[in-house]
Amino acid sequence: MSVYSINHIMQVISNYINGHLVQPLSGKYLDNYNPATGEIYSHIPDSDESDVENAYKAANEAFKSWSQMPSEQRFKIINKIAELIDSKNEELAIAESIDQGKPVWLAKNEISRAAQNFRFYATAAMQFASESHNIDGHAVNYTIKAPIGVVGCISPWNLPLYLFSWKIAPALATGNCVVAKPSEITPMTAFMLSEICNEAGLPDGVLNIVHGLGPKVGNAIVSHPGIKAISFTGGTATGRHIASVAAPMFKKLSLELGGKNPNIIFADCDFDKAVKTSVSSSFLNQGEICLCGSRIYIEKSIYEKFKIAFLKEVEKQIVGNPLDDNTKIGAIVSNQHFEKVLGHIKIAVEEGGKILCGGKAVNPASNPGGWFIEPTVIENLNAECRTNQEEIFGPVVTLTPFDSEEEVIQMANGTVYGLACTIWTENLGKAHRTAASVNAGIIWINCWLLRDLRTPFGGMNQSGVGREGGYNAMNFFTEMKNVCIKI
Numbered sequence: 001m002s003v004y005s006i007n008h009i010m011q012v013i014s015n016y017i018n019g020h021l022v023q024p025l026s027g028k029y030l031d032n033y034n035p036a037t038g039e040i041y042s043h044i045p046d047s048d049e050s051d052v053e054n055a056y057k058a059a060n061e062a063f064k065s066w067s068q069m070p071s072e073q074r075f076k077i078i079n080k081i082a083e084l085i086d087s088k089n090e091e092l093a094i095a096e097s098i099d100q101g102k103p104v105w106l107a108k109n110e111i112s113r114a115a116q117n118f119r120f121y122a123t124a125a126m127q128f129a130s131e132s133h134n135i136d137g138h139a140v141n142y143t144i145k146a147p148i149g150v151v152g153c154i155s156p157w158n159l160p161l162y163l164f165s166w167k168i169a170p171a172l173a174t175g176n177c178v179v180a181k182p183s184e185i186t187p188m189t190a191f192m193l194s195e196i197c198n199e200a201g202l203p204d205g206v207l208n209i210v211h212g213l214g215p216k217v218g219n220a221i222v223s224h225p226g227i228k229a230i231s232f233t234g235g236t237a238t239g240r241h242i243a244s245v246a247a248p249m250f251k252k253l254s255l256e257l258g259g260k261n262p263n264i265i266f267a268d269c270d271f272d273k274a275v276k277t278s279v280s281s282s283f284l285n286q287g288e289i290c291l292c293g294s295r296i297y298i299e300k301s302i303y304e305k306f307k308i309a310f311l312k313e314v315e316k317q318i319v320g321n322p323l324d325d326n327t328k329i330g331a332i333v334s335n336q337h338f339e340k341v342l343g344h345i346k347i348a349v350e351e352g353g354k355i356l357c358g359g360k361a362v363n364p365a366s367n368p369g370g371w372f373i374e375p376t377v378i379e380n381l382n383a384e385c386r387t388n389q390e391e392i393f394g395p396v397v398t399l400t401p402f403d404s405e406e407e408v409i410q411m412a413n414g415t416v417y418g419l420a421c422t423i424w425t426e427n428l429g430k431a432h433r434t435a436a437s438v439n440a441g442i443i444w445i446n447c448w449l450l451r452d453l454r455t456p457f458g459g460m461n462q463s464g465v466g467r468e469g470g471y472n473a474m475n476f477f478t479e480m481k482n483v484c485i486k487i
């Protein structure tokens with residue numbers, strides 16, 4: 001087990017425009033905090049629309065040659081990015097851990113997955129064929145799937161490089177040029193990606209990364225008339241705003257938004273697996289994963305037994321220094337989010353919730369100034385209360401008993417969201433019935449976070465619009481043109 005150390009030199013992040021690492025035109029910078037110490041450790045460009053304009057011009061200029069480059073050559077460059085990410089796994093993981101607060105062992109896993117995003121889409125682009133339809137031998141249709149041009153990718157802070165690459169990789173692989181913005185709260189690995197892209201030989205202007213605030217840089221990307229498609233992952237309120245700007249401009253829009261995911265435990269489940277996996281799905285990455293289950297519904301006959309076993313497992317979750325490999329739960333990403341999560345715990349108590357464990361901020365001896373919260377388990381709340389309706393996005397879960405399949409499906413479907421759901425049962429019929437009845441874009445049966453990049457990924461209702469993943473993402477980043485020829 002290792003404890004990694006921090007380089008104390010203040011780092012200054014640059015924008016990446018037209019292949020160059022550049023300062024923001026305003027010359028202004030924002031502070032970037034290490035959540036595990038509460039200290040400023042780097043400065044990030046406070047960019048504005050003039051930087052976005054330069055990024056757009058570079059992308060637009062690069063589009064013709066990038067989109068016309070033989071796919072084999074594009075494949076080699078994108079694959080090289082994947083190789084370089086893999087070769088720098090530890091360096092990137094430590095940077096991600098310092099920036100975001102997640103344990104470094106988890107960051108290593110996510111960085112590998114970011115490399116896999118590039119590798120997967122580089123390969124998928126080589127297989128991306130179009131259909132042909134014959135009309136009774138007297139006409140033939142074929143479909144051209146053409147890159148859109150310049151597209152915008154905006155990502156959140158919870159899985160920084162993974163989600164950034166989840167968008168950029170399919171956009172580039174299908175021949176688009178990109179203006180991208182990572183979260184201002186976790187910009188570091190996106191900055192490191194700029195250097196990797198140059199090392200991989202990505203032509204100038206193909207990918208441009210503009211750092212800064214959402215309402216300035218993000219808004220400039222969304223409202224830019226030349227940027228034809230927006231792929232956004234983040235909160236539902238931000239997604240709603242983005243839709244209101246992009247829809248009247250008739251932009252293509254992919255929205256991956258918030259969730260309040262149910263975890264359904266039937267009495268006939270594989271008990272030990274259900275308990276252990278539910279602890280991970282509640283607290284991995286401090287509960288800051290859009291796919292985390294935050295409402296655990298347990299069939300009444302095993303409620304007490306499950307509660308005792310679950311709490312026993314939660315006790316083993318060591319909260320502390322993200323750079324220590326023994327740590328299970330790291331720091332909450334920002335002071336603002338830390339206060340928000342604590343505020344939600346207070347609301348839960350006011351609503352009559354009984355805190356079974358956690359419920360407070362912690363100060364680990366190694367990191368006294370950091371933003372840490374104990375894993376928190378709450379019971380005695382009804383399905384309609386704010387705690388069970390609003391996304392908390394932290395290490396907080398509720399336990400609720402249920403009597404019947406019908407009742408639990410109603411409770412599971414009783415929020416405005418519809419992102420993910422986990423079902424635990426050994427009864428095949430019940431598993432399929434429940435999966436078909438739950439309103440969620442992603443359903444796991446007897447597992448959680450088992451991902452296959454070919455599958456559709458996204459949410460229903462206020463959890464999003466559209467699907468990414470596999471050919472869904474490639475279809476999103478291309479414009480289809482049907483050509484009909486009379487024979």
Ligand code: NAD
Binds near residue numbers: 154213215218222
């Ligand atoms: P956020 O909406 O605050 O920010 C996301 C990104 O949007 C950031 O880069 C931000 O700078 C930018 N942004 C903010 N205001 C903007 C504006 N007016 N115009 C354009 N861009 C703007 O979200 P967050 O707090 O960074 O991330 C947490 C949220 O993301 C949670 O709700 C979580 O559920 C969601 N999320 C969803 C998925 C998914 O796949 N559905 C995955 C991860 C996170």
